[in-house]
Amino acid sequence: MIEKERFLPIRIQKNHALLKRIAKNHPKRLNIESDQTRRLAGYKGEQAIDFHLSKLPEKEFLIFHDLRLSSGKHFFQIDTLILNSAFVLILEVKNYGGTLYFDPDFNQLIQTNSKGEVKGYPNPIEQTRVQCSEMKKWLLKRNINIPIEFFIIISKPSTILKTAPGHAKMLQRVLHVQFLLKSMEKIKAAHKKEVLSPKDMKKISRSILKEHTPKNFDILKHYEISRSDIQTGVICKVCSSYPMKRHYGTWCCTKCKTKDKSAHITALKDIFLLNNSSPLSNQQICKFLHIPSGDIAKKLLSASKQRCSGSKKGRVYFPNTDYQQIKDLE
Numbered sequence: 001m002i003e004k005e006r007f008l009p010i011r012i013q014k015n016h017a018l019l020k021r022i023a024k025n026h027p028k029r030l031n032i033e034s035d036q037t038r039r040l041a042g043y044k045g046e047q048a049i050d051f052h053l054s055k056l057p058e059k060e061f062l063i064f065h066d067l068r069l070s071s072g073k074h075f076f077q078i079d080t081l082i083l084n085s086a087f088v089l090i091l092e093v094k095n096y097g098g099t100l101y102f103d104p105d106f107n108q109l110i111q112t113n114s115k116g117e118v119k120g121y122p123n124p125i126e127q128t129r130v131q132c133s134e135m136k137k138w139l140l141k142r143n144i145n146i147p148i149e150f151f152i153i154i155s156k157p158s159t160i161l162k163t164a165p166g167h168a169k170m171l172q173r174v175l176h177v178q179f180l181l182k183s184m185e186k187i188k189a190a191h192k193k194e195v196l197s198p199k200d201m202k203k204i205s206r207s208i209l210k211e212h213t214p215k216n217f218d219i220l221k222h223y224e225i226s227r228s229d230i231q232t233g234v235i236c237k238v239c240s241s242y243p244m245k246r247h248y249g250t251w252c253c254t255k256c257k258t259k260d261k262s263a264h265i266t267a268l269k270d271i272f273l274l275n276n277s278s279p280l281s282n283q284q285i286c287k288f289l290h291i292p293s294g295d296i297a298k299k300l301l302s303a304s305k306q307r308c309s310g311s312k313k314g315r316v317y318f319p320n321t322d323y324q325q326i327k328d329l330e
């Protein structure tokens with residue numbers, strides 16, 4: 001049973017908002033675009049395991065996607081955690097293509113892509129072992145002592161896996177996505193002793209969900225992009241030009257003449273994503289949407305039931321969307 005679904009990572013949503021609103025020739029654009037391509041491929045890779053997990057018996061396994069928990073000192077992230085009455089399984093999903101060589105001497109992963117380009121990564125086996133030990137600490141703090149297993153899932157069936165002669169054992173934990181269920185059966189056969197009752201499992205599930213802490217992240221600060229580089233205004237969904245003009249109660253595109261009453265909703269989403277979801281004043285929203293008067297903005301915001309607090313000049317607005325629960329980019 002899926003206890004925590006997988007949603008579109010907020011970093012992807014922030015990159016997307018940023019790419020829409022910086023100049024085509026902005027010096028940081030290439031950097032952001034390549035980060036975005038990598039993250040979208042990663043998200044797609046993670047989604048590739050969902051089909052296989054959907055075949056698991058619902059009652060036996062509780063599944064949590066995209067977790068961020070704290071073991072006390074620091075946070076650790078888990079792509080997928082599977083809770084069973086006899087064991088916990090952690091899955092780390094990698095969408096690397098080409099040939100992967102697990103180098104036992106230097107403890108790193110070397111990828112050679114189809115063009116022959118070579119790239120090094122930290123050894124994911126080590127990384128996931130660290131996650132297992134953090135999860136172990138998290139569970140022990142709650143007096144739960146249960147075996148923890150892990151797999152590195154390679155989401156592309158065509159990826160070739162290699163290691164040095166005599167080290168094949170190293171790859172026992174690394175598998176292509178199509179072998180996930182078979183390998184889970186082996187894990188299940190190796191752990192027959194029930195540690196948790198169904199009631200215990202539900203209790204742990206509640207704690208995990210309660211303590212999951214999504215990472216908030218100031219994207220402008222991260223890329224060192226100044227606020228003045230962000231192009232403001234409502235964007236036309238049809239031809240992408242902006243700013244759309246507010247005219248007789250609707251938004252009009254000066255280029256393709258499209259009229260759209262709710263075009264400001266996406267612009268509001270962008271400004272909240274780029275402002276780290278901080279509350280915004282009427283004045284800030286007016287400026288961003290190019291609305292000439294505070295009264296028009298107030299009417300518009302109240303018509304779209306924008307969440308707010310405070311009154312009169314002190315009123316601030318909050319995002320209407322829970323960005324942690326979005327599945328696709330617009």
Ligand SMILES: [Zn+2]
Nearest residue numbers: 236239253256
């Ligand atoms: Zn247009």
